[in-house]
Amino acid sequence: MNGPREVLFWACFAATGLGMTVVACAEVENATNEETAAVRAAARDYVAAVRRNDTETMLRAWTESGDYVDAAGQVVTAHELIRKHAAAPRRAQSPGHIAMPKSSLRFITRNVAIEDGTYDRGTEDDGGVVTRRFTAVWVKRDGRWLLDSLRESATTSPPRNERLKPLEWLIGEWVGKADDSTMIVSSRWSDGGNYIIREFAILGEGGDVTGTERIGWDSAAGEFKSWIFDSQDGRGEGRWKRDGDRWLVDITEVTADGKKALTSAVVAPKGDGQYVWEVKTSKVGNENIAPRRVTFTRAPEID
Numbered sequence: 306m307n308g309p310r311e312v313l314f315w316a317c318f319a320a321t322g323l324g325m326t327v328v329a330c331a332e333v334e335n336a337t338n339e340e341t342a343a344v345r346a347a348a349r350d351y352v353a354a355v356r357r358n359d360t361e362t363m364l365r366a367w368t369e370s371g372d373y374v375d376a377a378g379q380v381v382t383a384h385e386l387i388r389k390h391a392a393a394p395r396r397a398q399s400p401g402h403i404a405m406p407k408s409s410l411r412f413i414t415r416n417v418a419i420e421d422g423t424y425d426r427g428t429e430d431d432g433g434v435v436t437r438r439f440t441a442v443w444v445k446r447d448g449r450w451l452l453d454s455l456r457e458s459a460t461t462s463p464p465r466n467e468r469l470k471p472l473e474w475l476i477g478e479w480v481g482k483a484d485d486s487t488m489i490v491s492s493r494w495s496d497g498g499n500y501i502i503r504e505f506a507i508l509g510e511g512g513d514v515t516g517t518e519r520i521g522w523d524s525a526a527g528e529f530k531s532w533i534f535d536s537q538d539g540r541g542e543g544r545w546k547r548d549g550d551r552w553l554v555d556i557t558e559v560t561a562d563g564k565k566a567l568t569s570a571v572v573a574p575k576g577d578g579q580y581v582w583e584v585k586t587s588k589v590g591n592e593n594i595a596p597r598r599v600t601f602t603r604a605p606e607i608d
Contacts, residue, residue: 337415343408344418347450362393368444368453376459378438383452399400408439416445466499468522469536471547472529473573475501475520478604481582483597490601495519520545537561550574564590578603
């Protein structure tokens with residue numbers, strides 16, 4: 306049986322290089338598009354070698370002194386680990402067995418690049434969520450990009466609140482447009498898994514507004530609630546009620562100048578990477594606000 310060290314090592318590099326996300330160009334001004342493509346190509350070649358159990362190609366993908374540190378902090382040279390596995394029969398992997406990691410690539414110099422990413426999110430027996438992270442150092446030697454270091458870690462978050470599963474489709478990055486405004490929403494689980502945290506930005510000609518919304522289950526009230534805070538010192542509380550495939554949301558807010566705002570809206574997933582936020586009624590102080598409907602589309606991952 307493979308130990309923790311080997312399991313993480315092979316799981317990570319059976320996936321590295323697929324679905325890689327490159328950070329903004331401003332952060333890698335000293336790297337050319339050609340070098341970025343070359344690192345990615347080297348990663349893909351390594352993946353192919355792992356799949357076909359090509360020991361020699363795998364060894365050539367690492368520097369002689371390249372080392373691997375597993376999640377428990379144990380250190381071993383990559384060549385030693387590869388040769389150890391070469392002696393044991395291994396089954397070729399098909400694409401269906403390989404997770405797609407998310408990672409970022411940044412260049413320290415033109416000959417050194419660092420890749421940070423996560424992969425293979427699993428669960429413990431108690432429902433806790435396991436997140437595995439890795440940092441790989443790539444170096445350019447004699448015109449080839451080689452792996453020089455791999456560091457891995459694994460953290461387990463407490464089990465998520467099962468009450469929130471009907472709303473987990475909100476997780477992710479979303480973009481919507483309304484009149485002359487663009488709305489960006491980024492949703493994620495809180496560290497303990499008891500809330501969905503949504504960070505939003507409304508960008509328009511009249512100025513930008515940002516804020517945070519935290520959605521959770523209020524056990525005392527026996528209902529879903531949200532708490533909202535924005536950059537203009539507005540704050541509010543919402544009640545979420547499920548109605549078939551859609552959600553009815555009633556929000557009470559207080560603006561920075563003390564006015565009370567009431568909003569009734571419908572949130573409905575469309576099942577094709579979109580959801581609709583439709584304000585049925587809205588009133589700020591004594592002023593009625595016109596109904597509006599915004600369709601949000603899940604933002605594509607940058608490849």
